[in-house]
Amino acid sequence: MSNNTKLPSFPASLWKEQDSPNTFSPLTEDVLTDVTVIGAGITGITVAYLLAKEGLKVALLEGGKVIGGTTGFTTAKLSSQHGLIYQNLINQHGQEKARLYYEANQKGLSFIQDCINALQIDCDFQTLPSFIYSTSKEMEQKVEEEANAYLKLGINGGFAHKGNLTLPFSINNAVMMRDQAQFHPIKYLNGLLRVFTKLGGKVYEDTRATDIQADSSVVETENGFKVKSNHVIVSTHYPFNDRNGLLFSRLHVERSYALAAKTNEKNIPNGMYLNAEKPTRSIRSAPGPDGKKLLLLGGEGHPTGQNDRDTSTHYERLVQFGTRYFDIEAIPFHWSSQDIFSLDNLPYIGPVKKGSENVFIATAYAKWGMTNGTIAACILKDYILNKENPYTDLFHPSRNEMDFSTAKNFVKENATIAKELIKGKIKRESRSIEELEYDEGGIIQLDGKKVGAYKDKEGTCHILKPICTHMGCDVIWNDAERSWDCPCHASRFSYKGDVLEGPATKPLKRVKS
Known part of the structure; x- marks a missing residue:
């Protein structure tokens, strides 16, 4: 790695550097409220805002700092193009549910755009096409199948002409989704937080929830104080109450990496890009602190804690990719984040288990939390207001998801966990x-x-x-x-x-x- 592309000593997110969230005091007394929301990322802040608009008293608890989790370490694409998923969704869930998934994420995108316009939030929102491209014969066929799935589902997109992609390397083919977007997540959520607090919403930072008494909707915190409410929403990315419904046996987690690099703006492609192959390469642009355009590269996902010890090599591979194709000159920011996956690759949104209709979860956004997390907030709001929502069955945590494919995932994931548990106990270390x-x-x-x-x-x-x-x-x-x-x-x-x-x-x- 040359000196001019050397990574800073410590990771730092572009989003957090440019716009730090507001600061709030921790909980210092027991509180009585209508709804307790645990976790101040995109889902927690959005649902807290929505419920406060409806006149409910809402307490938003955050174990660290608001927007300090995955939402502050995203690549911040607002897209329903979540990799080559739609043909797989048709195969696994049927055409109707695949279409519902697309519609749900499009509504999440539209909701964000409507909030930006209505609340006049300056958050670098930009409408752009999104592309998935192939560079191998094997994935070329998969891209063709995905384009055909778009046609079946009525998705606004399809095959893309190679000339529409402004990439500095050759590709085999590509599929496009029109009218997608990118934005600055912290600027956006700070806008929602300002309105939420004006509506009387309460935010408590450094207030880690440690337990939920489901029968009485009492949340216990590390500080020793309690919050009593009618409903509890757990939007902590990975639910800390994961023993309910045996969630821990139905989730797996990956860590991925990103960097923001300086280069000549003519080297930065127009649009948002994702490759079809592994390892993943995500490409987009974003304005830097000085207003000049930066190149954002992401990818290199692997199961958290199960990779080789030298995890910094993942950053190095992104740097090599950026240097080779985009002539990057310096890297002022680099960061990583975690992504959670369900057995059937659809989020879990709703009651944590049957019989606990007062405690809700939202998790397993499979790397696409900006739109999935937003529609999750809309669904959870409707649960609490006892309103119908067209997506509740699709994302219900207790849905029947066990077919051959998901059963295989279940066995594989839990076998891996058992192996890691045993390996850690028997491994001997000799270093001093x-x-x-x-x-x-x-x-x-x-x-x-x-x-x-x-x-x-x-x-x-x-x-x-x-x-x-x-x-x-x-x-x-x-x-x-x-x-x-x-x-x-x-x-x-x-x-x-x-x-x-x-x-x-x-x-x-x-x-x-």
């Missing part, structure tokens, strides 16, 4: 703390016990018990993010042990050296 380099972390032996240690740039060692507080799997060191990641259910912890991403709600235990 003295062998760690500065700014290096890993599993070591300390006084005959296995511990997790990170030696920072000043030489201070941060030592933890490397056991995930969710269900007891051994965590592994993520060198790219300087975090401890769980290979079983994808909880993540800082090098100091603090929870970064759930489902875990408790920090890793610290060990005295």
